[in-house]
Amino acid sequence: MxxxxxEQIHAADRFTIENEPxxxxxxxFRAAKTFSKWFRNHAPNRPKSLILCGVGNNGGDGIVIAKLLAQKGYPVEVAVVRFSPKSSRDFNHYFHQYSSLFPVHEVETVEDLPPLDQYKILIDGIFGVGLNRPIEGFSAEIIHKINHSGKEIIAIDIxxxxxxxxxxxxxxxxIRPSHTISFQVGKLAFYLPENHDFVGDLHILDIGLDQEFIQSLHAPFxxxxxxDIRQMLMPRDKYDHKGSYGHALIIAGSYGMAGACALSxxxxxxxxAGLVSVQCPTRCVEVLQVAIPEAMVIPDEVGHKHFAKPTLTGQFDAVAVGPGIGTHEMTQEALANLFATHExxxxxxxxxxxxxxxxxxLLKNIPRGSVLTPHPKEFERLVGKTSNQFERLENLQALAVEHQIICLIKGANTAIGLPDGRVYFNPTGNPGxxxxxxxxxxxxxxxxxxxxxxxAEEAAIVGVYVHGLAGDYAAEALGMTSLIASDIIAHLPxxxxxxxxxLW
Ligand SMILES: NC(=O)C1=CN([C@@H]2O[C@H](COP(=O)(O)OP(=O)(O)OC[C@H]3O[C@@H](n4cnc5c(N)ncnc54)[C@H](OP(=O)(O)O)[C@@H]3O)[C@@H](O)[C@H]2O)[C@@H](O)CC1
Ligand SMILES: [K+]
Known part of the structure; x- marks a missing residue:
């Protein structure tokens, strides 16, 4: 998605208005209807709700939502937060048409806000994507009050x-909502872990903006x-054999860290993978042969306890290196050697x-098209600290473009940076x-x-998605607290x- x-959302808006027409x-009205439908499903018992409306189009959505819910017998009230003397055309249009259908509180100071304890749900339609400066004055105080009300908060659009x-x-x-009901497309802020408290559970609903126009826009995220994942999946043919699915080599493990190798x-x-071989230090060979009988184990020719000499990697269809190898001097040399020799x-x-x-x-010697999989701390060690996650995202794009590699930053909404500057965010996975x-x-x-x-790009995008999905199934079965890495493997099927x- x-x-x-x-700006692009406004352009898609305008294009749809002109061309649908x-x-x-x-x-x-269509956006508000989509929201109301979700809301009625979410709160079928008709809880008393307050819809806080600004005077832009986000507030306009709120007014129409109030009318649609009132029409279905929901006890709703509206508080119009007059943060500006000018209100949008569509807000005015619907305010004049519908404001007699439900109680309206005009709010120009924080004292004008009705007591919030009488409502079960607060719907936030004060500001949408038109926000262009920090909220100040009484509007900021109102937001503070809403956040401290202890009520369920649902944000319209953002x-x-x-x-x-x-x-x-x-x-x-x-606002710190428990749900954000957003329209049509993602907004970058939703995908940055530091904003989690300002998004809650995210639901993006189709409001029928022109799809062809949206696809034609240049958008890196x-x-x-x-x-998307289904479209990337390669079909299996019934005449395929194990050779059709490639031979993977995993260079992993060191003495005391054979487990990393077994998991990979x-x-x-x-x-x-049709065949999997692992290269490990000689001291790990036996234990790995027992732990993973389906894999072939290649002892390191030189390293007893560490990765010291890469095997002939050219005969494999894919090669990974890193899990549990340690940072011994021999291993550093072996890695540099691998970069120099592997095609x-x-x-x-x-x-x-x-x-x-x-x-x-070494960065500039990484083979083009390689996939790097750091967690945030490893990423920081690679490219340096940043003061916020927008900067970190810029660093990710710069790294992937400069070295023509694929780099992902693991975590909630894992970000996958591609060599052309695009970034995919992954929706699956959980803290377990x-x-x-x-x-x-x-x-x-x-x-x-x-x-x-x-x-490699598709392997990274599909791989991260599947990993997260398997983790979600594992958490569903076992809970997040007890989840261990082997459970993720067990839920891959x-x-x-x-x-x-x-196919299955
Ligand atoms: N295509 C879609 O997805 C559809 C979207 N729709 C909805 O429209 C929403 C966007 O509406 P919007 O553009 O009118 O902006 P909104 O956020 O209501 O702000 C209003 C005005 O407030 C001002 N302002 C900004 N910051 C401020 C501040 N800190 N303190 C005080 N004032 C401030 C600023 O005006 P300014 O004062 O700068 O002239 C701004 O224009 C969108 O989120 C969605 O809910 C649907 O209706 C239909 C389809
Ligand atoms: K809002």
Whole structure:
């Protein structure tokens, strides 16, 4: 799904109005109707609700929502927060038409606000994507009051006070909703973990803006949804054999860290690689042969406890290096050697990334098209600290473009930076997955997809999605607290079945 800027959203708005054609009031009505439908489903018992409306189009949506809910027998009241003497044309249109249908509180100071304890739900329609400066004065006090009311808060389109595509500071007055019901496209702010409290559960609803126009816009950001992932999936043919699905090599583990290797290899096997080999230090060979009988184990020719000499990587369809390898001097040399000799992209994780951070000159030697999978701390070590996540996103784009690599930053809404500057955000996954070995599993999945012939970009996007989905199934079955990395592997079959519904 596309993530657009407020300017692009207004352009899509205008295009739809001119070409559908539809009047702007009718388009507002359609958005409000979509919201009301969601709301009635969410709150079928008709709780008493207050809709807080600003005087722009976000407030206009609020007025129409009030009319639609009142019409269905919902006890709703409206508070018009008059933050400006000028109100939008569509707000005026509907305010004059509908304001006699429900009680209206005119709010010009914080004292004008009715006592909030009489309502069960507060609907926030004060500011939408038209916000262009911090909220101040009595409007800011009202936001503070709403946030401290203890009531369920539902934001229309975007929480009032949250900038759609630049950094918001926690000191600003910003609504903290439990749900955001947004229209048609994503807004960049929704996908940055630091904004989580200002988004809550996100629902993006179709309001019929022109799809062709939206697709034609140049937008670097997108959310990968199930449909995108299904389209990227490569079909399996009944005449295929194990050779058709590639041979993956995972260089992982060190003495005492063989588990990382086992997790990556198992995840690769469960992600459809035809064959999986692991290269590990000689001291880890036996334990790995027992732990993963389906994999072939290649002992390091030189390293007893560490990765010291890459095997001939050219004979494999995909190669990953990093989980549990440590940062021993021998290993640093071996990695530099691998960069110099290996043809084709690599998957680089964990200690491989730490080694690169220690010797930044290595960055420019990373084979083009490689996939780097740092978590936020590893990413910071690679490119430096930033003061907010918008800057971090810019760094991600710059790194991917400069080195022509794919780099993802793991976490809630994992961001996947591509060599052309685009960034995909991933919607699956949960906090239960923040557990040791979860990253090793992801490395195994991405490597297996690359071995099967997926382009590295698609392997990263699909891999991150499947990993998160398997984690969601694992959390559903076991709860987030008890979830461990092996549970993610155990739920990979269900995740692949969900995505690949045509084939299983
Ligand atoms: N295509 C879609 O998705 C559709 C979207 N629709 C809805 O429209 C919403 C966007 O509406 P909008 O453009 O009228 O902006 P909104 O946020 O209501 O602000 C109003 C005005 O407030 C002002 N202002 C800004 N910051 C301020 C501040 N801190 N303190 C005080 N004033 C401030 C600023 O005016 P200024 O004072 O700068 O001239 C601004 O113009 C969108 O979120 C969605 O809900 C649907 O109706 C139909 C289809
Ligand atoms: K809002």
């Amino acid at each position: 596309r993530i657009l800027s407020p 539809i009047t702007s009031e009718k388009l507002m 929480a009032s006070g949250l900038y759609a595509e630049r950094a918001s500071s926690k000191e600003q007055a910003i 997108a959310e990968s949804n199930l449909e 290899a198992k995840a690769a096997l469960r992600s459809g 084709g992209p690599l998957v680089l994780d964990a200690d491989a990334l730490n080694i690169i951070s220690q010797s930044p000159a 997955m923040a557990t040791g070995g979860s990253g090793d599993v992801l490395t195994g999945i991405i490597t297996a997809l690359m071995a099967q012939g997926y382009h 269900k995740a692949f079945q969900k995505i690949d519904h045509n």
